Amino acid sequence: MAVYTISDVEKLTGIRAHTLRAWEQRYELVTPRRDENNVRHYLEEDLRELSNIALLNRHGYRISRIAALSPEERAREVASVSSLNISADTELDALTLSVVEMDPFKFSLIVDTNIAQRGFEETMMEVIYPLLDKLGLLFFTGSVAAVQESFTGGLIRQKILAATDRLPQIRKEGRPSFGLFLPEGEQQELSMLFVQYLLRKRGFPVVYVGTDVSCIDLGDFCRVRPVDYLFTILSSNYVARPVDDLIHDILDHCPDSRLLLSGYQATLHDLSGYRRAERLSGLGEMIEWMDTFSTRAGPRIAVAR
Secondary structure, eight states, rough: OOOOOOHHHHHHHHHHHHHHHHHHHOOOOOOEEEEETTTTEEEEHHHHHHHHHHHHTTTTTTTHHHHHSSSHHHHHHHHHHTOOOOOHHHHHHHHHHHTTTOHHHHHHHHHHHHHHHHHHHHHHHIIHHHHHHHHOOOOOOOSSOOHHHHHHHHHHHHHHHHHHHTTTOOOOOOOOOEEEEEEEEOOOHHHHHHHHHHHTTTTOEEEEEEEEEOOHHHHHHHHHHHOOOEEEETTOOOOOSOOOHHHHHHHHHHSEEEEESSSSSHHOOOTOTTTTEEOOSSSHHHHHHHHHHHHHSSOOHHHHO
């Protein structure tokens, strides 16, 4: 069973440590355990209860009113609040709690409600990516475990694949074709799957080659299925080989394609010396780049090459 410090609880619930201590003394909402050094620690059921309390408090419930409710009544109020069109902060709290509890039903309920209300693309940008940013910080500080991150990634992957499968196979005339891949040692598959969805949604012909793709394999792909653009992500964790060597190798094996690079590592390198390579700083810029083809013919591929 997981054990949380008061610092962990503060990060996960947003309740300041001094506020938490005051609530414990005044309202006896949760009674933490103490170790031999008299240091507070909290169990999973304590964290769930405090997360519910924090969610209700942010939604306008006075702490005295919350304290008067039984745990069962609080849970019913949380379910009622979570079904409303709540604020982004409250929603992020509820999603974080579903990750801590590893509750796929609660996670899917929140995400699917957002998809129905605002569409898949906006849900990814405004709900899922802020959650991943928060979980990354919590994992770095030890407040969530690797298995909880893996659990979340698996659920998100399912959502992206399902949304992509629902898209019609429409290829709009005049749109360039894309090959998506991740080089050996790069782990950004969720983002790559989302880019595939974005391209498919806009009618671009796109093939996702997969992960751990060598330059030799990429060359074989381009011979079998020539594409106008290759796209990949090089995150801050990519260390498999020097980026300049990788770019040169890709362009050498795929002489008829342009290379689009995104991710932290791409921002650190000057690509001006590569005639067929360009940088996109992130998903926002990638979306803008795609959408230019919706308002004009787009760059002439023959000229761009």
